Amino acid sequence: MSAPTPAVSTARFDTVAAVPLRAGDTPERLAQALGGTVLAWSSCAALTSCTALVGLNHTLQAQQVPALSGRDVTTEPNRDVFGGGGTMTATMGGKITMWSGGKITMWSGGKITMWSGGTYAPLPENTALWQNIRLEEGQRLAPQLGAGVTVAVLDTGLDLQHPAFDGALSAPSTWHDFYDGDADPQEAGTLGTGAYGHGTNVAGIALQIAPAAKIMPLRVLGPDGSGDVVMIAQAIDWAVAKGAQVINLSLGSAEPSKVVQGALRRAADRGVLVVSSAGNDNRNKITYPASAADQKDLELTAVSVGSVDLQGVKSSFSNYASNLEMVAPGENVYAPAPEGRMAAWSGTSMAAPMVSGGLALALGAGADRRSLAGLITSTAGNVYGNQANDAFRGKLGEQGRLDLAHFLSSALK
Structure with missing residues (x-):
């Protein structure tokens, strides 16, 4: 189709x-x-x-x-078959004043300097998170920082006017709001209520990993975080047709969808990478489409992601299963929030865009996209050495937690 x-x-x-x-x-x-x-x-x-x-x-x-x-x-x-999970855990009062030159990155002498003295400069609240997945080493290995790569974020929309996204969005002709049926995927709602801010956070996380990538905003979820099967399927097809190389799906359904599955297969046929969150019900079953990532027709392009804390222990909310492919830290992740603010969210929704951003780093550096879905899971760091994960052995991925340095060194050989 x-x-x-x-x-x-x-x-x-x-x-x-x-x-x-x-x-x-x-x-x-x-x-x-x-x-x-x-x-x-x-x-x-x-x-x-x-x-x-x-x-x-x-x-x-x-x-x-x-x-x-x-x-x-x-x-x-x-x-309302699909929903985007996650919980806002903290907000920063007042407007953000740290955005430099309208970018999520900081500039010094015309160069991006995200790390200073071991601290992540744009959002220092995330320094420990990024050290956990070795982001600094990964960005040094891929200094293009995702340039030339478009990541489609299918979510609640985002705050299009947020200064963090100035110059970081794809061409407006590629945007769409499938929920309201127009070309303006602006988030709608009240901060702190429902899923308002979810999409802005997710997009902001991806950009912190790959600051030179472009975000394609596609609104498929309403302010309460729910959306329709057709919206998801149409948005996947739209993202592929409009040139996205990575699609982030921080959303899921309790049951598979043949309609969405068709769209995922069409994306796979075009070599587009799709990253999906595993869900936040603390169940021994991951949500769809994360649950389809290991299927034969999708395994070369799809990745499923759960959440762990900074010690590599499964987050209390994260789903887990034998077919979950990997995890990333998804607790208290700071990123842009509507109205020019910053907020932290927790959920597998926050772990997924770390992986999407990692794939963008690799693509921007010229890696072979056909190997990336397998590499990003096989190069993950082992989380099973922690006894707290004994009950989840084999259910947090083959290895476990995202390791950007290991992934990029392997992808860019």
Whole structure:
């Protein structure tokens, strides 16, 4: 399926039907036959491989619709199936005044100097976190700092006017708000309520890892942190079509989605790397699409990420499972917040963009993207030496915690 044109309508639908297309089909005929609204439609030479997505607010009995005879039509719940987790744990009062030249980095003599005397200069509150994943060494190995790489952040949107993002966003023509159906993916809500600020934090974390990368803001979640299946699938296709090399999904669902799975396969076919958070329910099961990252058709491009503390111990909230591929520190991570502020969040949502940023560092330095999903997991640091993780042995990744220095030294050989 080619990247679908986002629906003009902002209507929400309880169910989505995936309908294989046949010669002679038109959006109008299909909508009338199903009594729904066509949300995605693509044209291609091999019509048997193309699928339209139709939003419905009633139960579809496909066998009772003559136009669907002989087609393998699938339906699944759509509305509010996905959610972005995490909790705001601290805020900084007043407006941020440390942004230098409108950048999240600091400048000295025309050069980026993020580290000074062993301290991370832009946001010193994160120094221990970044030392934990060896960010300083990693950035020295990849001095391009992600230049030329676009990371699509599918989330609650972000504060587009925040000075931290000045010059750090992709072209406005690549932005979209799939939740409200317009081109303005601005966060909406009240700071400290619901998921407002989640996307701004996630994007800001990715930029701290890869400061020269570009963020593509795509809003797929509302202020309460929930979003629809179709929004996620459309945004993945959009990100691929608009040139993102990395997609960050700090969100998840309790159950798999065939519609989203199709979009993930299309991203994999184009070699786009997808990083997904594992969920925050302290369960022996990770959320989807993190749970699909090790599947054969996605394993070369997808990575699942859980959370640990600075000692490498599983975060109390983090999900875990035998198919979880790696972890990163996801507790009290400071980043930009709406209204020009800074705030700390905790969640696997905060761990995922550290991995997305690490992949951007490698891509910006010219690494072969086909090897990166496997390398970033296989070069992770061992967390199983800590007895506190004995109950989770084999369920925090093959090795464990993100190690950017080890990863980049291996990727850039």
